[in-house]
Amino acid sequence: MDLLEYQGKQFFAGYGIPVSAGEATNDVDAAVAIADRIGYPVVVKAQVHTGGRGKAGGVKLAADAEECREHASNILGLDINGHIVETIWIEKASDIAEEYYASFTLDRSARLHLGMLSAEGGVEIETVAEENPDAIAKIHVDPVVGLTEEACRDWVAAANLNPAATEGAVDILLKLYTAYVDGDADLVEINPLILKPTGEVHALDAKVSLDGSAIYEHPEYEQYEATQPRDEREQAANDKGLQYVGLEGTVGVIANGAGLAMSTVDVVNQVGGKPANFLDIGGGANADVMAGALEVINNDPAVKAIFINIFGGITRGEEVANGIVEAMQRVDIDPPIVIRLDGTNAEEGRAILEPNLSEKLMMEDTMLDAARRAVELAGAEPAGGSN
Ligand code: GDP
Ligand code: MN
Numbered sequence: 001m002d003l004l005e006y007q008g009k010q011f012f013a014g015y016g017i018p019v020s021a022g023e024a025t026n027d028v029d030a031a032v033a034i035a036d037r038i039g040y041p042v043v044v045k046a047q048v049h050t051g052g053r054g055k056a057g058g059v060k061l062a063a064d065a066e067e068c069r070e071h072a073s074n075i076l077g078l079d080i081n082g083h084i085v086e087t088i089w090i091e092k093a094s095d096i097a098e099e100y101y102a103s104f105t106l107d108r109s110a111r112l113h114l115g116m117l118s119a120e121g122g123v124e125i126e127t128v129a130e131e132n133p134d135a136i137a138k139i140h141v142d143p144v145v146g147l148t149e150e151a152c153r154d155w156v157a158a159a160n161l162n163p164a165a166t167e168g169a170v171d172i173l174l175k176l177y178t179a180y181v182d183g184d185a186d187l188v189e190i191n192p193l194i195l196k197p198t199g200e201v202h203a204l205d206a207k208v209s210l211d212g213s214a215i216y217e218h219p220e221y222e223q224y225e226a227t228q229p230r231d232e233r234e235q236a237a238n239d240k241g242l243q244y245v246g247l248e249g250t251v252g253v254i255a256n257g258a259g260l261a262m263s264t265v266d267v268v269n270q271v272g273g274k275p276a277n278f279l280d281i282g283g284g285a286n287a288d289v290m291a292g293a294l295e296v297i298n299n300d301p302a303v304k305a306i307f308i309n310i311f312g313g314i315t316r317g318e319e320v321a322n323g324i325v326e327a328m329q330r331v332d333i334d335p336p337i338v339i340r341l342d343g344t345n346a347e348e349g350r351a352i353l354e355p356n357l358s359e360k361l362m363m364e365d366t367m368l369d370a371a372r373r374a375v376e377l378a379g380a381e382p383a384g385g386s387n
Contacts, residue, residue, distance in 0.1 A: 001209065001210045001211075001212050001215075001221065001224050001225070001228060002049050002208075002209050002210075002228070002229065003206070003207075003208040003209070003210065003224055004024075004047040004048070004049065004087065004089075004227055005045060005047055005089060005205060005206050005207070006022065006024045006045075006047055006087075006089040006206075007208070007224060007227070008188075008206030008207060008208035009022075009203065009206045011179065011183060011206070011208050012175075012176075012179060012188075012190075012203055012206055012208075014179075015175045015176075015178055015179035015182075015183070016175050017172055017175050017176060017179065017190075017203050018172070018200065018201070018202045018203065019202070019203045019206070020043075020091040020092045020093075020094055020202070020204070021038060021091060021092050022034075022038065022042075022089050022090050022091030022092065023037075023038075023089070023090055024047060024087050024088070024089045024090075025087070025088060025090070026076065026086055026087050026088070027076075028069060028072045028073045028076065031044065031068060031069070031072035031088060031090055032065050032068050032069050032072065034090045035062065035065065035068040035090050036065060038090065038091070038092050039092065040062065040063055040064055040065075040068075040093075041061055041062060041063050041093040042061075042062050042068060042090050042091060042092060042093055043059060043060070043061055043062070043090070043091050043092075043093045043094075044059070044060050044061075044062055044068060044071040044072050044075055044088055044089075044090055045058065045059050045075075045088060045089045045090075045091065046058030046059065046075050046078060046080055046085040046088060047085065047086075047087040047088060047089050048080050048081075048083035048084075048085055049083060049228075049229040050080055050081045050082075050083050051124065051207070052080070052081065052124070053080055056078070056080040056081070057074070057075070057078065058075055058078060058080050058085065060074075060075065061093055068090070072088055072090075075088055076088060083229070087227075094194060094196060094202060094204060095196055095197050095198075096192075096194045096195075096196065096204070097162070097194070097195045097196060097197045098119070098121075098161075098162055098165070098194065098195040099121040099122035099192035099193075099194055099204075100117070100118060100119055100120075100121040100159075100161060100165070100169070100192060100193040100194070100195070101116065101117065101118040101120065101121035101122075101125055101128070101136075101189075101190070101191045101192065101193065102115075102116070102117050102118075102121075102169075102172070102173060102176060102189070102190045102191070102193045103115070103116050103125070103187065103188060103189035103190070103191070103207075104116075104141075104176060104177055104180040104185075104187070104188050105186065105187045105188075105189075106186065107140065110140055112140040112141060112142055112143070113140070113141040113142075113143060113147075113177075113180070113181075114138060114139070114140055114141075115138065115139040115140075115141060115147070115155060115173070115177070116136050116137070116138055117136070117137045117138075117139075117155060117156065117158075117159040117161075117169075117173070118135050118136045118137065118159060119135060119159055119160050119161050119162075120132065120135045121191050121192040121193060121194075122191065122192040125189075125191065137155055137156075137158040137159035137160075139151065139152075139155040141177065143181070146177070146181070147173070147174060147177040149170065149174060152170050152173050152174055152177075153166075153170055155173070156169050156170050156173065161195070162195055164195060164199050165195040165199075165201050167201075168195070168199070168200055168201025168202075169193070169201050171201070172190075172193065172201055172203065176188055176190065183208075183210065183218070184210060184211045184214030184217065184218065185208055185209060185210050185211065186209045186210065186211050187207065187208065187209040188206075188207070188208050189206075189207040189208075190203045190204075190205060190206060190207075191205050191207070192204050192205060210224070231246040233246045233277065233296060233299070233300055234246050236296050236299065237279065237293075237296045240292040240293075240295075240296065241292075242279060242280070242281060242289075242292060242293055242296065243258065243261075243278075243279065243280040243282070244277060244278065244279045244280075244296060245277060245278040245279075246276075246277055246300075247265070247274070247275050247276055247277050247278065248274065248276075248302075249268070249273065249274025249275045249276045249302070249378075250273070250274055250276055250302055250303060250304040250305070250378040250379065251268050251273045251274065251275050251276055251303070251304070251305050251306070251307055251374050251375060251378045252275075252276045252277060252279075252297035252298075252300065252303040252305070252306040252307065252335065253265055253268060253275050253276070253277055253278065253279055253306075253307050253309070254279050254281060254290075254293045254294070254297065254306065254307070254308045254309070255279070255280060255281070255308075255309040255310065256280070256281050256282065256283065256309075256310050256311065256312075256315060256320075257280060257282070257283070257311070257313075258280045260280075260309060260311055261278050261279060261280040261309075262278065263367070264307065264309045264367070264371070265278050267367055267368060267371040268307065268371050268374065268375060270371070271368070271371045271372045271375050272375055273371070273374065273375030273378055274378075276297070276300055276302050276303045277297065277300070279293055279296070279297065281293050283313070283314055283315055286319065286323045287322065287323040287326035287327050287330070288323075289323065290320075290323040290324055290326075290327035291326070291327035291330045291331050293327075294306070294327050294328070294331050294333055295331050298331060298332075298333050298334060298335070303335050303378075304335055304377065304378040304379055305335050305336050305337075305338065305374045305375070305377035305378040306333070306335050306336070306337045306338070306374070307337075307338050307340075307370060307371060307374035308324065308337060308338070308339045308340070309339075309340050309367060309370065310339070310340070310341050310342070310343070311342050311343040312341070312342065312343030312344035312345060312346060312349065313343055313344060314344075315344070316344050316345040316348075316349070317341055317343065317344060317345035317346040317347070317348050317349025317350070318345050318348040318349050318352055319349075320341060320349055321341065321348075321349035321350070321351075321352035321353045322352060324339065324353065325352065325353065325356050328356070328361065333360070335377075335378075336359065336360050336361070336362065336377050337360065337361050337362065338362045338363070338364060338370045338373045338374040338377065339353060339361070339362065339363045339364070339370065340363070340364050340365070340366065340367050340369075340370035341353065341363070342367075350363065
């Protein structure tokens with residue numbers, strides 16, 4: 001679970017890490033009211049699950065209410081790397097003397113926690129790693145031992161921060177490690193960690209990724225689920241007007257009508273397969289709709305076979321068949337497709353599909369046989385089904 005910056009700051013604050021006071025909103029008037037309360041200057045910050053907001057115009061300083069209004073209205077609705085800004089965070093602006101970088105994550109190969117600290121903060125750590133790797137001080141922490149104050153001091157010394165930042169940095173890094181471990185995080189990152197001209201050290205940004213399976217031990221994490229970024233596949237499908245829900249399996253499913261789509265998901269499970277999705281193409285199944293559906297499913301690397309299950313009602317069989325044939329000419333589909341076509345004018349539809357059948361395009365008479373075939377093609381061992 002990836003937290004938005006303001007959620008990450010609230011998470012940090014819970015462990016005593018100093019962050020700026022602020023409030024989140026999705027409304028321009030409310031943003032100005034918040035800024036009036038906090039006192040100027042403020043920073044207006046886009047809350048999206050992506051970095052590089054500053055560069056994209058998603059972080060702006062406002063000296064007064066007028067500027068705050070202008071920035072808030074520009075940033076709300078802004079597209080940052082494909083993420084549309086729905087929420088902004090208004091916080092008290094900080095004076096910055098220096099910008100540092102700090103993070104903890106798991107080093108899987110070493111089976112140890114890895115802390116990274118750099119005097120070159122405010123830019124992406126990947127850039128620092130590429131251009132000036134020596135500027136990153138690393139520390140491996142044995143989870144059994146934990147981060148001792150002594151080890152932390154050595155680490156801070158190795159990073160060559162301004163000596164004025166030493167005490168503040170040690171204090172924050174010890175708390176950050178506690179937040180990382182006790183909070184069951186996969187990643188905690190502060191970029192920039194700032195030294196103020198007054199000598200205080202302070203977290204100006206927050207990137208936190210929590211272990212999703214830790215929700216049982218932290219029921220309060222449930223609040224973060226509503227703001228999780230949506231499944232990319234779902235976004236692509238919804239952009240095409242398709243009713244799509246991403247699942248974890250390998251059999252892509254296309255059906256007309258929500259009821260049939262649900263039954264199709266069920267029958268795939270029943271014969272021992274795992275559906276990759278629920279997708280209802282609705283009443284119409286013309287080439288445009290079918291091509292869109294096939295495209296979305298084809299873009300899911302987990303899909304190993306596709307099951308198209310159509311029961312013609314108002315939509316006639318030959319229309320659907322023509323739609324499938326035309327869609328296959330338009331979209332280059334990798335996984336094999338199994339079709340079950342029944343209902344109104346099914347005979348005519350099957351006659352259209354017949355000459356197009358191949359190792360990549362198969363037809364079965366019943367829903368159950370088609371499901372078995374698709375599951376088999378997806379590489380799962382098909383189990384018996386009773387109806
Ligand atoms: P990111 O671009 O998504 O990483 O967003 P950040 O929260 O890291 O902000 C980007 C940059 O904006 C920081 O590196 C700072 O240079 C600047 N910035 C953010 N907040 C403040 C602030 O309170 N005061 C000042 N002077 N600059 C800020
Ligand atoms: Mn940042």
